Amino acid sequence: MSAALEEASTERGEFIRISEPEPGIWVLRLNRPEVMNSWHAAMRRELADVMAEIAASDARVVIFCGNERAFSAGEDVRGMAGLTDGGTRKFRAVARAIHASFDLIEAIEVPFIAAIEGVAAGGGMELALSCDFRVLGGNARMGLPESNVGLIPGSGGCSRLVRCVGAPRAKQIVMLEGVMKAERANELGLVTRLVEAGQALDAALEMARALAAKAPLALGMAKMVINTCADVDLETGRRLERLGQSVLKKSNDHVEGAQAFIEKRKPKWTAT
Known part of the structure; x- marks a missing residue:
């Protein structure tokens, strides 16, 4: 963990741990390490609550991070089996709820930074794409492997990826690349800053300080x-x-x- 976070005030929250290591800089640490910070319903509800809190706060910059093993491995597959039990209309309602939380990250008029170590796959990468900046440690991996299980990135992955890198590269990333090493993600235009392994959060905090100093x-x-x-x-x-x-x-x-x-x-x- 970053030295700045170790010195920060006590974290709060269950699946999304909140701290403010410096005035105006909020750090949201995804906290399901036993399943590589994968998403489930309760974690998504907590994210929605945290976004509402940030929107009403005086936060200047927000950083998402995970741990050294995973930023987030995406949706917890153990909870996916029952998503279509109520039919496709119910599934689309769940999908809208997932979109809503990520959409808030784009809508809130505060810079968001994803500090990525380890894997950011599926919904983890979609969270990163909803942020304004992405800082990757050298051992990080990113990807949208949904086609391997007969799906597409369905929580903003396709739509945000087109805006980020353009349609040709978006097709390449979704249909061909799989989970990429940090250097490859950087080559394809997904990365704001690439740093040494273990340094992503410190680099994100450095960026956050520069942003917090601006109007x-x-x-x-x-x-x-x-x-x-x-x-x-x-x-x-x-x-x-x-x-x-x-x-x-x-x-x-x-x-x-x-x-x-x-x-x-x-x-x-x-x-x-």
């Missing part, structure tokens, strides 16, 4: 505008940029940032 409203607006621009035409994207800029122009943080620049000092952000 929070501006980062949130940038995340929202960039995510939306991926889904709209160029002119609509430009209009959204202008609208977002006009909102920030009226903010106290912009006034403070400009004044701090003139006075050659660090700005004091208030997120207002």
Whole structure:
């Protein structure tokens, strides 16, 4: 575990352990080590609750991590057998609930970082794709192996992957690659930063500090505008940029940032 986390206040939560090692920086540690941090219904419910808490908080940056063996191996196969017992309509309702938690990560106007050691497969990789940044340790492995069991990545994997690396590479990753080593994931454009094995969380904390030092409203607006621009035409994207800029122009943080620049000092952000 990172030295910063060892010195942090006591973690809370059951399947998703929450700590705040530094003001404004939240670390969410996936905590089902006996099954490689794979997902089950209770863990997904806890994730939804944590996302609601973050949305209402003053968090500046959020980091997801696991342990040295696994970020997350995806859905717990022991709980999958009964998902279609109530018919396909019930299954699609469950799928919508899974999507909803990952969608919140994209929607909350705070930067999210996935710090990945070990395996991030299936739903684990889909969680990582929903984050804004991915930091991988050298021994990490990522992949979407659902085709090996007759499925496709169905919790945002296909749709987010297209936005991340484009359709040709998305097809390659889903249909050919399987679970990839960190270097290969980096070659295919999935990685923000590749570091030595065991250093992903420390590198993510370093990135989080850099983000937390910036204007929070501006980062949130940038995340929202960039995510939306991926889904709209160029002119609509430009209009959204202008609208977002006009909102920030009226903010106290912009006034403070400009004044701090003139006075050659660090700005004091208030997120207002």
